[in-house]
Amino acid sequence: MKDIDMIVGPRVPQELLKRERKRFLMPTIFLGTAGLLLLISIFLPYWKLTLYAPQYPNGLVMKVYVNRIEGDVKEIDTLNHYIGMRSLTEAASLERTLSIFMVVAIGLLVIAAIYLHSPAAAVFALPAFFYPFIFLGDLYFWMWNFGTNLDPRAPLSNAIEPFVPPLLGEGKVGQFKTIASWEIGLWVVFLASILILVGLYYHRKAYKPLLEEQLKKEILEK
Amino acid sequence: MFKKHVSRWILPLLGLGILALFYTCGKGGKQAGVQVGGEDVNKVIEERGLTPNDVLAAVKTYLPTGKYDEYLLFSSGGHSGQVLVIGVPSMRLLKVIGVFTPEPWQGWGYSTDTWKVFEEGGINGTTLTWGDTHHPALSETNGDYDGEYLFINDKANARVAVIDLRDFETKQIIKNPLTLSDHGGAMVTPNTEWVIEGGQYGMPWTGEYAPLSQYKEKYKGMITFWKFDRKKGRLIKNESFAMELPPYWQDLSDPGKLVSDGWVFLNSFNTEMATGGVEEGNPPFEAGVSQRDMDYMHVINLKKAAQLFKQGKTKKIRGFNVLTLDTAIKEGILYFIPEPKSPHGVDVSPDGRYIVVSGKLDPHVTIYNFDKIQQAIAEKKFSGKDEFGVPVLDFDAVVETQIEVGLGPLHTQFDPNGFAYTSLFLESAVARWTMGGEWASKHGKEPWSLVDKVSVHYNIGHLVTAEGDNVNPDGKYLVALNKWAIDRYTNVGPLLPQNFQLVDIESGDRPMQLLYDMPIGIGEPHYAQMIKADKIKSWEVYPEIGWNPHTQSKDPDGVQAGQEKVVRRGRTVEIWMSAIRSHYTPERVEVRKGDRVIWHITNIERAKDATHGFALPEYNFNLSIEPGETQTIEFVAKRPGVYPFYCTEFCSALHLEMMGYFLVKP
Structure with a gap:
C-alpha cells in the first residue's frame, strides 16, 4: 500500500455498501453537516457586545461576524476616542481579511474527511474542531490588546483604567454597563465541533475494520 | 384613546381619586384616599384646589415621560x-x-x-x-x-x-x-x-x-x-x-x-x-x-x-x-x-x-x-x-x-x-x-x-x-x-x-x-x-454624511473623516472641516487680512441628537449642523485678530473644549 493509499484509505465494495448502508452513511451525514454549518456561520453573527447608558435607551450594539463588525460601530468609536481606544475598524485586520477563505477551507477539509477512509480524516477535521476556541481566543486577544493599549493623551485617559470586557456576561466601563453574549454563529460552529466528534466516532466504526482487513491482506500476500 | 397615553395605573387611580373627592365633598368630612409613593392623591387634589373637572382634564392631557402625542x-x-x-x-x-x-x-x-x-x-x-x-x-x-x-x-x-x-x-x-x-x-x-x-x-x-x-x-x-x-x-x-x-x-x-x-x-x-x-x-x-x-x-x-x-x-x-x-x-x-x-x-x-x-x-x-x-x-x-x-x-x-x-x-x-x-x-x-x-x-x-x-x-x-x-x-x-x-x-x-x-x-x-x-x-x-x-415620517439623522438640506442631496463639499483640508487659491481660502464629539478638524485656521473665506463644515456623526453648532464671533455666524449635515459660510476676513470659534450645542462632556482658533494675520 502506497503512502497516498494509506491516507485515502480503502474504497468500500459495492455490495458491502448496499448491505450496510447506514454504517457508511453516518460519518458522511455528521461530517458533511459540520462542514456545511461552518460555511453557513460565515453569514451569522458570532459575538455581540451591548453597551447600556442612560442616554442610549436602546443600548449600543456591536455584532462581530467572521469578517466584519456591524451595529453602532461608528458611535462606539466616537465614544472610545475619549478614552484613547483605537478605532474598532483597526482590530484583527489580518484575521478579517483571511477569515472567509480560512473558514471555507476548514469547512471543505471536514467535507474532504468524508472521502478519506483512514485516520487522516481526523487530522483533516481537527482545525474545524478547534476553530470556535481559536475564534474566542483571538477575540480575547484583541479585546485585551485594545483595552490595555489606551492612548495616554486621550481626553479621559486619567478617568479610565485599562480594561478587558468579559467574553461572556456583564462588565462595566465608565457609565456603560456591557453585556457580552455568544450569538448564533458561534453556537453553530460549536455544534459543528460536536458533530465532528460524533462523525469521527462513526467514521472509525465504519472504516477501521475495512482498513485493518486490507492491511492484513497485504501482509498475507507478502 | 387618551388611555394610551396614561400609564395603566394612573387612570383608575385618579378615577378613584375623583370618586373619593365626590364622596368627601358629599360627606363634608375628610377621608384617607389613594396613596401613591407615600402621598395622598386626594390631599394633593384638595390642596391644589382642583375640581373633578380639572382632574379629568389633567388625566386627558398629561403625557408621562417618553410617551408621544397623538x-x-x-x-x-x-x-x-x-x-x-x-x-x-x-x-x-x-x-x-x-x-x-x-x-x-x-x-x-x-x-x-x-x-x-x-x-x-x-x-x-x-x-x-x-x-x-x-x-x-x-x-x-x-x-x-x-x-x-x-x-x-x-x-x-x-x-x-x-x-x-x-x-x-x-x-x-x-x-x-x-x-x-x-x-x-x-x-x-x-x-x-x-x-x-x-x-x-x-x-x-x-x-x-x-x-x-x-x-x-x-x-x-x-x-x-x-x-x-x-x-x-x-x-x-x-x-x-x-x-x-x-x-x-x-x-x-x-x-x-x-x-x-x-x-x-x-x-x-x-x-x-x-x-x-x-x-x-x-x-x-x-x-x-x-x-x-x-x-x-x-x-x-x-x-x-x-x-x-x-x-x-x-x-x-x-x-x-x-x-x-x-x-x-x-x-x-x-x-x-x-x-x-x-x-x-x-x-x-x-x-x-x-x-x-x-x-x-x-x-x-x-x-x-x-x-x-x-x-x-x-x-x-x-x-x-x-x-x-x-x-x-x-x-x-x-x-x-x-x-x-x-x-x-x-x-x-x-x-x-x-x-x-x-x-x-x-x-x-x-x-x-x-x-x-x-x-x-x-x-x-x-x-x-x-x-x-x-x-x-x-x-x-x-x-x-x-x-x-x-x-x-x-x-x-x-x-x-x-x-x-x-x-x-x-x-x-x-x-x-x-x-x-x-x-x-x-x-x-x-x-x-x-x-x-x-x-x-x-x-x-x-x-x-x-x-x-x-x-409624518421625518428623518432622525440626515441620510448620508455630507448631506445638503437645501438640495436634499449629497453636498459635493461634504467630507468624511480624514478628508478634511484647507486650500488657498490666490486670495481665497477654502476650508473643508469636520465636526464630531468633541472636536473640529482642523482646529486651527489661519488666513490673511482681506482673504475671502469659504468654510464648509460637515457633521460626521451618525448618532441621533448629536448636533454640533458653529459660532464665529464678530462675523455674526451661528450654524446648526445636524448629524450628517454639511453647511457653508462665506465671508471676507476684514480685520486682523484671533477669533475663537466654538460649538454652540452642548454635545458632550467635553463640549466646552470643542473649539478652535480662526487667526487673521495682518
Missing part, C-alpha cells in the same frame, strides 16, 4: 414669521421652525444656502428678515394630509414658503411679483398640484403708482395659483399663474374637494372699495369697508383657469402669468355670490358639498350648497353683475341654510360625526352645530342646528380640529386660537402671550370640555392644522 399641531407663528409645532393633547411646544425670520438655533439664515432662501424671497433687492405667517397648509393626497410638506404665507409681503417635513426645514420662499399683501393662502388643492395664495389689500401691480382717487381703475385684487413640484419640493414660478380680480380685499380661500374638486372659493370684503382718509373727514376704513350688508364670495373654476393658462390665454405682467379679469369673465370662470359682510372663514365641508361662510358682523353661519351653485351657473340664475361685469349668482338660489350660532362667527372646521365647529370672536366661544344632508344620520340630531357652546378665553380667531379641514376629519380635539389672554396667566408685562386652548370634542353626546391652556409667547398665530403624528 397629533401634531402646525400653527402659524404670526408676525414672528415662523411656524410652531405643538403636540396634542399635551400642548407641548416641540419646535419653532425658522421660516421668514432668521433663527440662530437652527442656523436658519446664517449659512450661505439658508441666506440664499431669504435673498430669493426678497423684494427689489431688499432682503426681508421677518414675515407675518398666517395660514399653514399641509400637503394633501386625495384630499387627505400626507405629511410630506407644509406651505405658509407671509401676509406682510405676499410670499409663500415651502417646508419639507422630512427635516422640518424651510426650502423655499417665493415672492409674489404682483402684489405686496396676501391672505387667502396658503391653501392646497386635494393633490397639492396648486398652492393657493389669495391677495388682500387692493393695490396697483407692485411698483406702480396710482393715486387713491383712481382706486377702481388702477387698483387690483388677485389670487395666485402656485404650481408645486413635489419631487423637487419647490414652487415653480413659470408654471404658476395669477388671476386678476376686482380690487375688493380678497380674504380667506378654500379649494373644493371630492364633488367640488377643481373649484376654489374665496372671500372678500370692502366691496364698497372704500379708500379711507379719516384725516380728510372720510369714514375710516373700518366703517367704509362695512357699509354694505353683503360682500362677495368669489367662485373660481380653477380647472378651467388652468386649461386657459395652458392654452396661452394669460398675459405677462411683471414677468408673471396673469389671467386678466376680462378673460376670466369672458371665459365664465369667475362668479360672485353675496355673503354676509366682513366674512373671514370660507370652509368647504369634508364631503365637498357645502361651503360654510362666517361673516364676523352677522350672527349666522351661511351654508351654500355646491350642487345649487352649479345649477345656478348652468341656468344663469344671476341677480345681476358687479361693477366690473362679474356675474353675481342669486343668493336664494345657492344658499342651503343659515344658522344663528352667536356673535362674531369667524371660522369653521369639522369632525367625522357631522358636527361643525365655529369660532365666535365677539362672544369668545366655540359653537358646535349639526350638519344636514347625508351627515344627519351620523349625529341623529336635528340637522342644521346649534347644539352646544363652550367659552374660551378670549377673542378667539381661528380654531382647528384634528384633521378638521380635509376629507377625513378626526375631530376629537379642538384648539381655540385666542387672540387675547387678559387674565389667564401671570402677568409678564404689557405684551401678553396669545392663548391656545385645548377642547375635548370627542363625543357629540356630551358637552365640549375645556382641557388645557397653552401660552404662545412668540407671535400671534392665525391658522393651524392638526395632523395625526404617525403620518
Whole structure:
C-alpha cells in the first residue's frame, strides 16, 4: 500500500455498501453537516457586545461576524476616542481579511474527511474542531490588546483604567454597563465541533475494520 | 384613546381619586384616599384646589415621560414669521421652525444656502428678515394630509414658503411679483398640484403708482395659483399663474374637494372699495369697508383657469402669468355670490358639498350648497353683475341654510360625526352645530342646528380640529386660537402671550370640555392644522454624511473623516472641516487680512441628537449642523485678530473644549 493509499484509505465494495448502508452513511451525514454549518456561520453573527447608558435607551450594539463588525460601530468609536481606544475598524485586520477563505477551507477539509477512509480524516477535521476556541481566543486577544493599549493623551485617559470586557456576561466601563453574549454563529460552529466528534466516532466504526482487513491482506500476500 | 397615553395605573387611580373627592365633598368630612409613593392623591387634589373637572382634564392631557402625542399641531407663528409645532393633547411646544425670520438655533439664515432662501424671497433687492405667517397648509393626497410638506404665507409681503417635513426645514420662499399683501393662502388643492395664495389689500401691480382717487381703475385684487413640484419640493414660478380680480380685499380661500374638486372659493370684503382718509373727514376704513350688508364670495373654476393658462390665454405682467379679469369673465370662470359682510372663514365641508361662510358682523353661519351653485351657473340664475361685469349668482338660489350660532362667527372646521365647529370672536366661544344632508344620520340630531357652546378665553380667531379641514376629519380635539389672554396667566408685562386652548370634542353626546391652556409667547398665530403624528415620517439623522438640506442631496463639499483640508487659491481660502464629539478638524485656521473665506463644515456623526453648532464671533455666524449635515459660510476676513470659534450645542462632556482658533494675520 502506497503512502497516498494509506491516507485515502480503502474504497468500500459495492455490495458491502448496499448491505450496510447506514454504517457508511453516518460519518458522511455528521461530517458533511459540520462542514456545511461552518460555511453557513460565515453569514451569522458570532459575538455581540451591548453597551447600556442612560442616554442610549436602546443600548449600543456591536455584532462581530467572521469578517466584519456591524451595529453602532461608528458611535462606539466616537465614544472610545475619549478614552484613547483605537478605532474598532483597526482590530484583527489580518484575521478579517483571511477569515472567509480560512473558514471555507476548514469547512471543505471536514467535507474532504468524508472521502478519506483512514485516520487522516481526523487530522483533516481537527482545525474545524478547534476553530470556535481559536475564534474566542483571538477575540480575547484583541479585546485585551485594545483595552490595555489606551492612548495616554486621550481626553479621559486619567478617568479610565485599562480594561478587558468579559467574553461572556456583564462588565462595566465608565457609565456603560456591557453585556457580552455568544450569538448564533458561534453556537453553530460549536455544534459543528460536536458533530465532528460524533462523525469521527462513526467514521472509525465504519472504516477501521475495512482498513485493518486490507492491511492484513497485504501482509498475507507478502 | 387618551388611555394610551396614561400609564395603566394612573387612570383608575385618579378615577378613584375623583370618586373619593365626590364622596368627601358629599360627606363634608375628610377621608384617607389613594396613596401613591407615600402621598395622598386626594390631599394633593384638595390642596391644589382642583375640581373633578380639572382632574379629568389633567388625566386627558398629561403625557408621562417618553410617551408621544397623538397629533401634531402646525400653527402659524404670526408676525414672528415662523411656524410652531405643538403636540396634542399635551400642548407641548416641540419646535419653532425658522421660516421668514432668521433663527440662530437652527442656523436658519446664517449659512450661505439658508441666506440664499431669504435673498430669493426678497423684494427689489431688499432682503426681508421677518414675515407675518398666517395660514399653514399641509400637503394633501386625495384630499387627505400626507405629511410630506407644509406651505405658509407671509401676509406682510405676499410670499409663500415651502417646508419639507422630512427635516422640518424651510426650502423655499417665493415672492409674489404682483402684489405686496396676501391672505387667502396658503391653501392646497386635494393633490397639492396648486398652492393657493389669495391677495388682500387692493393695490396697483407692485411698483406702480396710482393715486387713491383712481382706486377702481388702477387698483387690483388677485389670487395666485402656485404650481408645486413635489419631487423637487419647490414652487415653480413659470408654471404658476395669477388671476386678476376686482380690487375688493380678497380674504380667506378654500379649494373644493371630492364633488367640488377643481373649484376654489374665496372671500372678500370692502366691496364698497372704500379708500379711507379719516384725516380728510372720510369714514375710516373700518366703517367704509362695512357699509354694505353683503360682500362677495368669489367662485373660481380653477380647472378651467388652468386649461386657459395652458392654452396661452394669460398675459405677462411683471414677468408673471396673469389671467386678466376680462378673460376670466369672458371665459365664465369667475362668479360672485353675496355673503354676509366682513366674512373671514370660507370652509368647504369634508364631503365637498357645502361651503360654510362666517361673516364676523352677522350672527349666522351661511351654508351654500355646491350642487345649487352649479345649477345656478348652468341656468344663469344671476341677480345681476358687479361693477366690473362679474356675474353675481342669486343668493336664494345657492344658499342651503343659515344658522344663528352667536356673535362674531369667524371660522369653521369639522369632525367625522357631522358636527361643525365655529369660532365666535365677539362672544369668545366655540359653537358646535349639526350638519344636514347625508351627515344627519351620523349625529341623529336635528340637522342644521346649534347644539352646544363652550367659552374660551378670549377673542378667539381661528380654531382647528384634528384633521378638521380635509376629507377625513378626526375631530376629537379642538384648539381655540385666542387672540387675547387678559387674565389667564401671570402677568409678564404689557405684551401678553396669545392663548391656545385645548377642547375635548370627542363625543357629540356630551358637552365640549375645556382641557388645557397653552401660552404662545412668540407671535400671534392665525391658522393651524392638526395632523395625526404617525403620518409624518421625518428623518432622525440626515441620510448620508455630507448631506445638503437645501438640495436634499449629497453636498459635493461634504467630507468624511480624514478628508478634511484647507486650500488657498490666490486670495481665497477654502476650508473643508469636520465636526464630531468633541472636536473640529482642523482646529486651527489661519488666513490673511482681506482673504475671502469659504468654510464648509460637515457633521460626521451618525448618532441621533448629536448636533454640533458653529459660532464665529464678530462675523455674526451661528450654524446648526445636524448629524450628517454639511453647511457653508462665506465671508471676507476684514480685520486682523484671533477669533475663537466654538460649538454652540452642548454635545458632550467635553463640549466646552470643542473649539478652535480662526487667526487673521495682518
